[in-house]
Amino acid sequence: MSAWLDAVRWNEEGLVPVIAQAEDTGEVLMLAWMNREALALTVEEGVAVYWSRTRHKLWRKGEISGHRQIVREIRLDCDGDAVLLRVSQEGGIACHTGRRSCFYHRLEDGQWQIVEPVVKAPEAIYGA
Amino acid sequence: MSAWLDAVRWNEEGLVPVIAQAEDTGEVLMLAWMNREALALTVEEGVAVYWSRTRHKLWRKGEISGHRQIVREIRLDCDGDAVLLRVSQEGGIACHTGRRSCFYHRLEDGQWQIVEPVVKAPEAIYGA
Numbered sequence: 001m002s003a004w005l006d007a008v009r010w011n012e013e014g015l016v017p018v019i020a021q022a023e024d025t026g027e028v029l030m031l032a033w034m035n036r037e038a039l040a041l042t043v044e045e046g047v048a049v050y051w052s053r054t055r056h057k058l059w060r061k062g063e064i065s066g067h068r069q070i071v072r073e074i075r076l077d078c079d080g081d082a083v084l085l086r087v088s089q090e091g092g093i094a095c096h097t098g099r100r101s102c103f104y105h106r107l108e109d110g111q112w113q114i115v116e117p118v119v120k121a122p123e124a125i126y127g128a
Numbered sequence: 129m130s131a132w133l134d135a136v137r138w139n140e141e142g143l144v145p146v147i148a149q150a151e152d153t154g155e156v157l158m159l160a161w162m163n164r165e166a167l168a169l170t171v172e173e174g175v176a177v178y179w180s181r182t183r184h185k186l187w188r189k190g191e192i193s194g195h196r197q198i199v200r201e202i203r204l205d206c207d208g209d210a211v212l213l214r215v216s217q218e219g220g221i222a223c224h225t226g227r228r229s230c231f232y233h234r235l236e237d238g239q240w241q242i243v244e245p246v247v248k249a250p251e252a253i254y255g256a
Binding site for chain 1: 131132135145147149153154155156158159171201202203204205206207209210212223224225227230231232233234235238239240
């Protein structure tokens with residue numbers, strides 16, 4: 001029944017890196033981590049539940065911001081050590097900075113330049 | 129001069145996870161790892177150079193298969209601990225199994241199903 005969870009090659013900390021991709025635009029939104037419980041809950045609830053490595057607890061993406069990720073598809077890679085979620089990103093904002101994607105720095109001539117606009121100010125998302 | 133490399137939050141093993149995405153189709157092709165040298169070489173050479181965690185050495189993607197990844201754009205995420213490459217995938221095949229993408233297992237009713245065809249048999253890629 002949980003054989004599919006056993007097929008994931010969890011790292012020594014019991015985690016696997018998870019890529020979230022917008023199903024409509026194909027944008028790569030973020031990379032986060034899940035433990036076994038987070039992945040099981042993601043399937044059960046149909047929304048992305050990650051493991052916060054800084055807070056050391058489950059992190060229901062969007063529980064404060066409202067920017068939940070409705071999971072449309074879950075993929076596992078060839079060697080089982082990376083997961084890809086295809087999601088419908090509520091609010092169109094994945095990043096805590098108020099941008100669509102967390103990957104908003106682009107390397108240009110040896111410098112990271114910010115190339116994505118803030119769609120909604122973090123204060124407006126999280127409260128002042 | 130290498131301030132952009134210092135901006136990356138390398139993990140305790142000196143590595144960062146790197147997502148490769150096809151620039152034309154938007155497909156997520158694979159997730160691999162780079163150390164500082166690999167990322168510097170990737171920029172210098174314009175093709176993806178990863179760090180093989182199993183072989184413990186630099187891995188010039190495509191050096192045997194010919195399926196190099198020409199790097200069009202390099203992105204860094206909000207907290208600096210994940211990299212996104214937008215690449216032109218030579219041969220249209222990223223996976224060593226001969227598939228376009230490494231993420232060819234899809235979770236369906238509690239089972240990982242293979243949902244992407246083999247474009248070219250591995251024997252034909254790597255020799256019998």
